[in-house]
Amino acid sequence: MKIALAGGGAFGEKHLDGLKNIEGVEVTVLVGRRQEPTQAMADKYGVGFATTDYEAMLERDDVDAVILATPTQMHADQAIKAMNAGKHVEVEIPLADSWADSEAVMVKQKETGLVCMVGHTRRFNPSHQWVHNQIAAGSFNIQQMDVQTYFFRRKNINAKGEARSWTDHLLWHHAAHTVDLFAYQAGPIVQANAIQGPVHPELGIAMDMSIQLKAESGAICTLSLSFNNDGPLGTFFRYIGDTGTYIARYDDLVNGKEEPIDVSNVDVSMNGIELQDREFIAAIREGREPNSSVAQVLSCYKVLDDLEQQLSA
Numbered sequence: 001m002k003i004a005l006a007g008g009g010a011f012g013e014k015h016l017d018g019l020k021n022i023e024g025v026e027v028t029v030l031v032g033r034r035q036e037p038t039q040a041m042a043d044k045y046g047v048g049f050a051t052t053d054y055e056a057m058l059e060r061d062d063v064d065a066v067i068l069a070t071p072t073q074m075h076a077d078q079a080i081k082a083m084n085a086g087k088h089v090e091v092e093i094p095l096a097d098s099w100a101d102s103e104a105v106m107v108k109q110k111e112t113g114l115v116c117m118v119g120h121t122r123r124f125n126p127s128h129q130w131v132h133n134q135i136a137a138g139s140f141n142i143q144q145m146d147v148q149t150y151f152f153r154r155k156n157i158n159a160k161g162e163a164r165s166w167t168d169h170l171l172w173h174h175a176a177h178t179v180d181l182f183a184y185q186a187g188p189i190v191q192a193n194a195i196q197g198p199v200h201p202e203l204g205i206a207m208d209m210s211i212q213l214k215a216e217s218g219a220i221c222t223l224s225l226s227f228n229n230d231g232p233l234g235t236f237f238r239y240i241g242d243t244g245t246y247i248a249r250y251d252d253l254v255n256g257k258e259e260p261i262d263v264s265n266v267d268v269s270m271n272g273i274e275l276q277d278r279e280f281i282a283a284i285r286e287g288r289e290p291n292s293s294v295a296q297v298l299s300c301y302k303v304l305d306d307l308e309q310q311l312s313a
Contacts, residue, residue, distance in 0.1 A: 011092055
């Protein structure tokens with residue numbers, strides 16, 4: 001399986017770290033915005049070809065599939081171009097930053113029949129997989145999820161503290177993780193509300209946001225998001241259920257008393273990004289729909305669109 005990775009930022013590196021552990025996979029092309037750092041990353045990971053030309057990469061014979069870790073605003077267009085070129089595509093979260101673009105990717109996937117998967121990593125983190133397995137077994141039902149997504153991003157920087165060429169978004173990017181995960185764990189969302197704080201004068205985005213969700217099952221979710229938080233950074237999920245309380249911090253899980261839960265045997269790796277990429281590769285090889293396919297996550301983007309309309313009003 002020959003893979004092209006587009007995007008040489010912090011998340012591009014996470015994918016390269018995961019892909020090197022998957023048997024029978026070779027990253028043949030790395031696409032970036034600037035040639036010099038793209039070439040440096042290609043040299044670091046042993047990728048044979050580095051370029052800034054996305055369209056030219058799609059014409060290459062040594063590319064079976066594309067992973068997009070590019071700026072959000074490019075995702076939908078690049079995903080559609082990849083499928084037009086006959087390439088399977090994994091789009092890093094979010095699929096798009098509008099409902100129209102999200103629908104357009106879905107239309108193209110149906111037209112081509114290619115694998116189109118979105119990087120909703122929370123479905124793959126061993127911590128959330130463990131909870132999902134308890135729900136599937138009927139031994140745990142969610143009453144409430146309390147989620148905190150906190151970063152300190154008063155300047156336009158990425159997860160490595162480097163300057164970004166694009167602006168991140170609390171709703172279309174960071175809230176997408178929780179909206180999809182809540183529906184995945186608790187069932188279809190039937191009610192959603194949002195409020196936001198002041199818009200940053202330079203970045204042009206709200207720096208604080210609060211979202212409430214309710215599932216068809218009756219479970220509720222409260223999500224707090226901030227780019228102003230100068231403290232512990234990341235996303236922290238508290239599952240409050242009928243038989244226990246669990247707190248997930250990326251790939252790790254504890255109970256309500258902060259006692260660790262062993263999730264090392266949940267899957268073949270403890271790295272959620274690697275597991276996400278493994279699912280993408282397996283779906284292509286097996287000719288099946290992947291977990292977190294564009295079809296499975298599309299409803300998340302309709303909720304985000306509804307919330308954006310609320311906030312705009």
